[in-house]
Each structure stands twice: as C-alpha cells, then as structure tokens.
Amino acid sequence: QKEVEQNSGPLSVPEGAIASLNCTYSDRGSQSFFWYRQYSGKSPELIMSIYSNGDKEDGRFTAQLNKASQYVSLLIRDSQPSDSATYLCALRSADRGSTLGRLYFGRGTQLTVWP
Amino acid sequence: AAGVIQSPRHLIKEKRETATLKCYPIPRHDTVYWYQQGPGQDPQFLISFYEKMQSDKGSIPDRFSAQQFSDYHSELNMSSLELGDSALYFCASSLGPSNTEAFFGQGTRLTVV
Numbered sequence: 560q561k562e563v564e565q566n567s568g569p570l571s572v573p574e575g576a577i578a579s580l581n582c583t584y585s586d587r588g589s590q591s592f593f594w595y596r597q598y599s600g601k602s603p604e605l606i607m608s609i610y611s612n613g614d615k616e617d618g619r620f621t622a623q624l625n626k627a628s629q630y631v632s633l634l635i636r637d638s639q640p641s642d643s644a645t646y647l648c649a650l651r652s653a654d655r656g657s658t659l660g661r662l663y664f665g666r667g668t669q670l671t672v673w674p
Numbered sequence: 675a676a677g678v679i680q681s682p683r684h685l686i687k688e689k690r691e692t693a694t695l696k697c698y699p700i701p702r703h704d705t706v707y708w709y710q711q712g713p714g715q716d717p718q719f720l721i722s723f724y725e726k727m728q729s730d731k732g733s734i735p736d737r738f739s740a741q742q743f744s745d746y747h748s749e750l751n752m753s754s755l756e757l758g759d760s761a762l763y764f765c766a767s768s769l770g771p772s773n774t775e776a777f778f779g780q781g782t783r784l785t786v787v
Contacts, residue, residue: 593775602764602778603717647716651772660705660771661730664716 562586565648565665574674578635582648582665585629591651592624592631596644597667603647607633638672645669676701678767678779686785687755695750695782699767705729706748707766707776708740717764723748724771755786 562585572578580594591610595603607622609615609631615622621634631650635642648665679698687693699706705724709717719732723742734740737755742748752759762783768776 591772591774595778600762600783602762602781605775605777608775660707660722660724660768661719661732662707662717662766662776663719666716 563648563650563663563665565646565668567666567668569669569671571671571673572638574638574640574672576638576672578638578642578670578672580633580635580646580648580668580670581630582632583630584650584663586650586652587626587629589650589652592622593649593651593662594620594622594631594633595647595649595664596642597647598644635670638670640672640674643671678765678777680763680765680779680782682782683780684783684785686787688787689755689757691755691786693752693755693784695752695763695765695784697748697750697765697767697779699746699748699765700777703767703769703777704746705768705771705776706742706746707768708734708748708750709764709766709778711762711764711781713761720750722771729771752784757786760784760786 594607597603609622609624619636623632645667649662707722708720711717720734722730726742740750764781766776766778768774
C-alpha cells in the first residue's frame with residue numbers, strides 16, 4: 560500500500576495570505592506527484608504536477624518536492640476565497656507491473672480562505 | 675481543450691438493479707482509470723485500462739466489471755446494486771500509464787434507493 564498522508568486540517572487563512580499544504584508518503588519508489596483541487600461534489604481538478612526535487616511554480620501555486628525526506632508541499636500565495644476547497648495530494652508509483660499508473664490519494668486537506 | 679466526458683451525470687437506481695457508466699477519455703489518451711468516492715472520502719481506485727487491456731485492479735467488487743473499447747472509451751458495469759454503492763464515480767484518463775498527468779471527468783453521481 561502506497562500510503563499518502565496529508566495534514567488533516569481544516570486549514571483556515573485570511574484572504575491574501577499564504578496557504579501551506581503538506582503531504583508525506585511512504586514509498587521511496589514514487590516518482591510522480593500531483594496536487595488536485597476538489598470543490599464539494601465536483602471532480603478533482605489537476606493544479607500541479609512535480610517529478611523532480613525542488614520547486615515548481617505556476618502562477619500563485621508553488622509545489623515543492625523533497626524525495627529524500629519523502630514529502631511534497633503546495634504553497635498558495637495571495638489566497639483567494641475561490642481557493643476554498645479540498646486539496647488532494649496524489650502520487651504514482653514507479654512499480655512495474657500491476658500497480659503501474661495507479662494514483663494513490665491522501666485523505667485531503669480542506670482549505671478555507673476567509674475575506 | 676477537450677476533457678474527459680462521463681455519462682450520465684446523475685443516475686438513480688433501485689437495489690438489485692444494474693447500472694452502466696460510460697467514460698470518454700481525452701483524445702489520444704490511451705489509459706483510463708475508474709475511482710469511487712463516498713461522502714467525505716478520498717477517491718478509491720477501482721480499475722484501470724491501458725491500450726484496451728486491464729492494467730490494474732483495486733477494490734472493485736465482483737459485482738462490477740469494466741472494459742475499454744477499441745475507441746478507448748470505457749464502461750463500468752455494476753450489477754446487483756446495493757445502497758452502499760451510492761457514491762460519485764469518476765473516470766480519469768492519461769497518455770500512457772506512468773509519469774503522466776491524469777485528468778478527471780465530471781463524474782457520475784449514483785444513488786441507489
């Protein structure tokens with residue numbers, strides 16, 4: 560089982576602040592990491608993917624990956640009320656064989672950005 | 675850009691009935707995944723297909739079956755429905771099964787009464 564752990568939250572930040580979401584994983588063989596945003600009753604929406612150590616920035620979002628410490632994080636700068644959602648951390652294993660390609664999800668962190 | 679299309683969006687069935695959910699992946703995507711998500715739960719992997727062959731199997735009940743067709747669309751068949759099958763069912767697609775991004779469809783909300 561490729562365990563993915565997220566800080567359970569809920570996380571509440573004021574508008575304009577930085578929201579920090581964290582995720583740790585147990586399988587050192589994991590190679591691909593993703594952050595999905597999910598509004599209540601809606602489907603997961605991919606917002607970031609990261610494959611190598613370091614930072615990856617896309618607009619107000621920055622993903623950070625540290626494979627040695629087995630964690631991946633998502634920073635949301637200048638948080639907006641529309642960012643209020645559940646954020647799911649997901650990874651893909653490098654296993655060859657039957658688990659190839661399967662996405663393993665964390666339980667999600669609920670973020671609320673208040674005006 | 676074209677996205678993953680799922681149909682129907684909502685479905686109400688009675689216990690012991692059957693249901694068929696359809697998924698049309700993003701054009702050129704050859705890998706399809708099915709997930710089930712109950713209220714307040716993270717998505718649970720059911721099954722996946724790569725190039726029309728089953729590539730992985732998760733916590734899919736024996737009452738469920740799925741396949742991927744020659745045009746890469748996939749169908750999830752659910753029989754002898756139970757109240758506990760009520761959930762959101764998502765399909766995702768990707769180009770290849772590894773190290774690529776997977777995109778989700780809008781989901782089918784199944785309610786079993």
